[in-house]
Amino acid sequence: MQRPNTKSYFLKTFGCQMNVYDSERMTEALVRDGYRETDDVANADLVILNTCHIREKAGEKVYSDLGRIRDMKDVRKRNGKNTVIAVAGCVAQAEGHEITTRQPAVDLVIGPQSYHRLPELIARTENTRERIVETEFPGEEKFERLKAPRRVSSPSAFLTVQEGCDKFCTFCVVPYTRGAEFSRSAATIETEARELIAAGAKELVLLGQNVNAYHGEGPSGRSIGLAELIRRLADIDGVERIRYMTSHPRDMDDELIAAHADVPQLMPFLHLPVQSGSDRMLAAMNRKHSAAEYIDLIARIRTARPDIALSSDFIVGFPGETDADAEETLALVRAVGFAQAFSFKYSPRPGTPASSLETQVPEEVKSERLQRLQALLDAQQAEFNAQSLGGTVPVLFERRGRQPGEFVGRTPYLQLIHTAADGDLVGRTAEVAVTEVRRLSLTGVIAAA
Numbered sequence: 001m002q003r004p005n006t007k008s009y010f011l012k013t014f015g016c017q018m019n020v021y022d023s024e025r026m027t028e029a030l031v032r033d034g035y036r037e038t039d040d041v042a043n044a045d046l047v048i049l050n051t052c053h054i055r056e057k058a059g060e061k062v063y064s065d066l067g068r069i070r071d072m073k074d075v076r077k078r079n080g081k082n083t084v085i086a087v088a089g090c091v092a093q094a095e096g097h098e099i100t101t102r103q104p105a106v107d108l109v110i111g112p113q114s115y116h117r118l119p120e121l122i123a124r125t126e127n128t129r130e131r132i133v134e135t136e137f138p139g140e141e142k143f144e145r146l147k148a149p150r151r152v153s154s155p156s157a158f159l160t161v162q163e164g165c166d167k168f169c170t171f172c173v174v175p176y177t178r179g180a181e182f183s184r185s186a187a188t189i190e191t192e193a194r195e196l197i198a199a200g201a202k203e204l205v206l207l208g209q210n211v212n213a214y215h216g217e218g219p220s221g222r223s224i225g226l227a228e229l230i231r232r233l234a235d236i237d238g239v240e241r242i243r244y245m246t247s248h249p250r251d252m253d254d255e256l257i258a259a260h261a262d263v264p265q266l267m268p269f270l271h272l273p274v275q276s277g278s279d280r281m282l283a284a285m286n287r288k289h290s291a292a293e294y295i296d297l298i299a300r301i302r303t304a305r306p307d308i309a310l311s312s313d314f315i316v317g318f319p320g321e322t323d324a325d326a327e328e329t330l331a332l333v334r335a336v337g338f339a340q341a342f343s344f345k346y347s348p349r350p351g352t353p354a355s356s357l358e359t360q361v362p363e364e365v366k367s368e369r370l371q372r373l374q375a376l377l378d379a380q381q382a383e384f385n386a387q388s389l390g391g392t393v394p395v396l397f398e399r400r401g402r403q404p405g406e407f408v409g410r411t412p413y414l415q416l417i418h419t420a421a422d423g424d425l426v427g428r429t430a431e432v433a434v435t436e437v438r439r440l441s442l443t444g445v446i447a448a449a
């Protein structure tokens with residue numbers, strides 16, 4: 001039962017889809033506890049920042065936000081109102097007590113494995129004005145303990161199936177902030193999937209830091225992989241589309257490749273980070289595969305699903321990277337052909353092995369390499385989008401657009417597409433003829449519902 005809506009909360013999410021999912025779960029728990037959401041941070045009784053620690057910039061943004069929120073807290077205090085400031089997410093996990101030292105206005109620091117304790121900890125800091133830092137790894141299914149009904153804000157719903165990572169790429173904080181790999185049981189995932197579908201979801205986006213390492217408990221207690229989980233979810237009535245992210249090349253097994261060939265709901269789009277095209281860099285990054293192995297893997301996936309579109313992550317300027325290594329990354333991009341990709345300058349993260357290497361690459365060299373890589377990736381994205389022109393694609397409409405009568409949806413290849421229509425298309429899938437291609441999105445007209 002819901003208590004009366006007395007208090008308001010403001011929640012800001014940084015970083016990846018996993019944080020978006022966690023924020024949804026926190027929201028549900030807060031709403032169940034009688035909180036209502038506000039987008040006016042200056043008038044919120046509770047402010048939560050769900051933070052990201054993956055690169056330095058993301059972490060620093062949190063502290064500049066906290067400075068502004070502290071000022072608002074001071075103003076509210078002068079007016080006799082209390083404000084609870086909570087920092088959640090990966091900065092909370094990585095920095096713990098450092099956060100309350102750097103910004104004493106923070107009341108609660110809560111790591112991603114402790115969200116089931118959020119309501120209790122907020123109440124405690126409110127009552128005692130005690131500062132709390134909670135960054136334990138309890139090793140239990142936190143989501144099962146965050147018992148609140150699932151709500152959906154979009155026909156495309158995130159569903160976390162595994163968390164953490166055991167790969168220890170030498171640049172990455174995730175194994176430290178999210179801990180060891182943990183897979184939820186198939187039964188709990190299927191229950192949540194049914195709840196999401198009942199609440200209006202049509203597409204399930206299965207999330208995990210290393211999602212294709214999934215090995216949860218299946219029926220009769222044996223462990224199942226991501227491919228079998230996908231097949232089970234595809235059997236649920238009403239599941240129209242399935243996607244998953246983020247995957248590691250080493251965990252792309254034959255069963256998962258086969259699922260791309262024969263599960264109709266599994267969308268022909270795969271985000272498969274490669275990070276670099278240089279074997280020397282891949283080894284230094286501890287990626288556990290070569291450039292040739294990645295290219296061969298892509299060939300096998302394309303054999304199974306010829307129309308699959310590929311996406312990736314790249315890091316330029318990893319310690320010791322030479323011009324020749326950077327060239328090899330460009331060569332890999334040309335060999336594979338990506339529909340879209342994310343690329344970043346290497347950012348040294350405290351506590352990770354690569355951060356203490358003495359061969360750090362100068363900032364201007366990183367910038368120059370990033371520019372060249374992004375120019376190539378942008379050209380490939382433009383070329384990929386241009387192929388859609390004149391064709392027809394099934395579009396799942398996710399929301400209304402800015403113009404009256406405009407709807408925004410996604411093609412199977414995750415392209416954004418805008419369409420004008422009478423009535424309400426949100427949650428519906430329709431065939432759309434592509435009439436215009438822009439840099440980041442397509443425009444089309446309804447061909448058939």
Ligand code: 5AD
Binds near residue numbers: 173275314345347348
């Ligand atoms: N510096 C730059 N990029 C990073 N990523 C992870 N750690 C770092 C880092 N220290 C990138 C990787 C990863 C994506 C989520 O973020 O490309 O796949």
Ligand code: SF4
Binds near residue numbers: 169210
């Ligand atoms: Fe980080 Fe991904 Fe490597 Fe795991 S596989 S350490 S999450 S980059």
